Amino acid sequence: MSKNKNTFLAKQIVAWYQINGRKDLPWRKNISVYKIWISEIMLQQTQVATVIPYFKRFIKEYPSLRSLIKASEDDILALWSGLGFYRRAKNIFLAKEKINQDFKGRFPKNFDDILSLPGIGQSTAGAISSIALNNPHPILDANVKRVLKRFYGKDFNEKELWELSKMATPQKNVFEYTQGIMDIGAIICTSKKKDCDLCPLKSNCSSKNIPLAKKIAFKKINPTHNLTYKLLVYKKKYLLFKKTDKTFWDGLWVPAEDQVKNYKKNIKTQRSTKVTHKLSHLNLKINIDIIHVNKLESIRTNREHKWVAFNEIEKIAIPAPIKKVINNEQNYSV
Known part of the structure; x- marks a missing residue:
């Protein structure tokens, strides 16, 4: 050149x-x-x-x-x-x-x-x-x-x-x-x-005033991944687990999948909500069962977890769609 x-x-x-x-x-x-x-x-x-x-x-x-x-x-x-x-x-x-x-x-x-x-x-x-x-x-x-x-x-x-x-x-x-x-x-x-x-x-410039070639737009179709979570709530605290599977959201805190035991007899109220979320390579369809429990003592888990107070939510790493559900639930419960 x-x-x-x-x-x-x-x-x-x-x-x-x-x-x-x-x-x-x-x-x-x-x-x-x-x-x-x-x-x-x-x-x-x-x-x-x-x-x-x-x-x-x-x-x-x-x-x-x-x-x-x-x-x-x-x-x-x-x-x-x-x-x-x-x-x-x-x-x-x-x-x-x-x-x-x-x-x-x-x-x-x-x-x-x-x-x-x-x-x-x-x-x-x-x-x-x-x-x-x-x-x-x-x-x-x-x-x-x-x-x-x-x-x-x-x-x-x-x-x-x-x-x-x-x-x-x-x-x-x-x-x-x-x-x-x-x-x-x-x-x-x-x-x-x-x-x-x-x-x-x-x-x-060698390309001055040369019109851009029109490109045929091919819509990228990402695969869909279904998720089911159980969001346990005790008063204004939420049970979350650290995701460690080296896939999307690795290292972030999410609700339970199959880690929670002995909670069914402890249910106070329960409802479900659905959210969708797009990642760069994946479309997520998320079903979340929001389960309010009467007490903590009988709940057993088999992985690293924490009960997070609502006013602490912004201080830990939670995926955006999960955080949105928690915020909505807080408003719903008020």
Whole structure:
């Protein structure tokens, strides 16, 4: 690729970002490597608008790496509840453990050390290093891939794209360049439209004013999974079990499936409710029997469990549809 074209790309993006970049995003204010790390993990497979409130809540609870070091996996999962893709939260827990043990509680600055942290791949490591540390490392998320392909006018393979991203990344102003190319891909050169008139690259872009090819939309049909839970309630406390089967919701707290014994003679009231919930790969149909019991003494369980008071619900990791049922039940019982 032409060196002049690479230079043009970098200069235009840097200049555009300095004026038009999304500097109001919460992780771009008072930038720190810690905040960039948390935001980059949250932004994996999730839109910016969805991430913002979760990021603010997370940083309010854990404003620094030092404060996060003290957090348990359950603490982190609780803050993640509702954001989905819970493996990311587990990776944050594993990464902060590694940081504490291997890097004396300080976020590493060496690129290979950053790359060694759980949940961090080549592109995420590049984003952290370039944005937070101003080191020239390429990134290659979906937005960057799209901008590069359109600007250079070729459908490059993954290896070629990495090489192209490396050549295009400037040695100076990498902070502005990295955020700028991501912003252009997110708000100007999107997968569904191209606002070429607003793009700083238009005068040298190989795809300028070329209409996007219409794609035939194939609706993804996910399999359906049926779940049946028994939500035992004693006064304003709910019996929950930690899910440990390494499938969806692993590590989160859910009602009983078949773990509860000797409760049938202890039933005060019982009713059922049904909810549906969509995961990225699965549609869930959930039937929940809500069972109020008279006393706790006769109830036997065979797995790790806890009785959770309603005012503690927000402090533990509960899947969004289950939390909704508990909130509705609380209102129903009032």
